[in-house]
Amino acid sequence: MVRTMSERANQRFDRRGVAERTRIGFFSKALAALTVTASIAAGSAHADAPTDKVVLIGLDGLMYDKVLQVHAPNLLRLSADGLLSRSSIAPHITISGPSWATVLTGVWDRKHGIENNDFTAAPFAKYPTVFTRLERADPGLKTHSIATWDQLATMSGSGDPRADVVLSTPPVPDDPDEAETDAATATSVVGAITKFAPDFLFTHLDQVDHAGHRDGGASDAYLDAVRRVDEQVGRITAAVDARAKAHPAERWTILVTADHGHRPRGGHGGQTPDETTNFVIARGPGFTPGERTSRYTLVDITPTVLDLLHAPADPVFDGRSMVDREPAEPSTVR
Incomplete structure (x- = not known):
């Protein structure tokens, strides 16, 4: 064509x-x-x-000198693998209520106003706990509190929002030294880490303080309690390490502190060196193994947790983050 x-x-x-x-x-x-x-x-x-996660282990009434005396392997290993700060909390009140409130709010007793173990949730409206601050910063964060001492539920269960999970371990029958009750608390913590991987978990073990009251800080019973609680710290640490190995994108930090010490014959609440002694351990990606200082105390815990989990700090804090380790004086009572 x-x-x-x-x-x-x-x-x-x-x-x-x-x-x-x-x-x-x-x-x-x-x-x-x-x-x-x-x-x-x-x-x-x-x-x-990477997802950052923090476990805070509170050991009631524990003096670090006794950790050294009994060569507690798990606490010593955490100290060797991270930062250890040993200092004094004087003139802060050396009673559990005021001290754990300071741990969980980042302000000293003169601000939050708690003076003893008889307290309500009212102070945490003005000075929110670390749980409330984390939940406000990111409602998707999972926050847990698992404690032997039931009064800690008043703190972690306060505020709006409060911690996602608040558990108090029921006392185990026929447990005169609280060893079995603390073991039950640790079992709950291990289960939570393994199954749920909370972003922030606070736990409290009480048997060392119990031994201090009953037998004194210089007693063999106190040293035995330190050995036993170290075993529970080891169980919790092993759970964290196993979880981190199985989930490489999770970056876990373990913090450890105490609320006060004990007099040689027992008791606390005064201002002797045995009562005001304090320590903080921080092991994780942001901390240098073997670092030793006296700059940090229990008041620096909440600012550190917020920093690690990318939540904002507050000018009201008396403490500061241990992640920012510029030379500075210890956080003293204002």
Whole structure:
């Protein structure tokens, strides 16, 4: 068939149009494929992004000198693998209520106003606990409190919002030294870490303080309690390490502190060196193994937890984050 010049021109135009549409289609598909690939990569990167998690272990009435005396292996290992600060909390009140309130709020007793173990949730409206601050900063965070001493539920269960999980271990029958009750608390902590991996978990073990009251800080019973509580610290640490190994994207920090010491013959609440002695251990990615200082005390715990979990600090704090370790004087009572 003979085509006119006009027909041949139209045919060339149609072929160019098809070719152009083919090129456009190819580039559109390529762009779509790149977009999908980028989205998958971004999603994968997000899924693999490090997630910081913190476990705070509170050991009631524990003096670090006694940790050294009995060569408590788990606490000594945590100290060797991270930062250890040994200092004094004088003139802060050396009673559990005021001290744990300071641990969980970042302000000294003169601010939160708790003077003994008979307290309500009222002070935590003005000075929110670390649980409330974390939940306000990121409601998606999982926060747990698991304690032997039931009064700590008043603190962790206060505020709006409060901790997601608040548990007090019921006293185990026929447990005169609280060893079995503390073991039950540690079992709950191990289960929570293994199954739920909370972003922040606070736990409290009480048997050392119990021994101090009953037999004195210089007694063999006190040393036995230190050995036993060290075993529970080891169980909790092992659970953290196993979880971290199984989930490499999770970055776990363990903090350890105490609320006060004990007089040689027992008791606390005064201002002797045995009563005001305090220590803080911080083991995790942000801390240098073997670092020793006297700059930090229990008042620095809440600012540190907030820093590690990317929540804002508050100018009201008397403490400061241990993550920012610039030379400074210890956090003293204002």
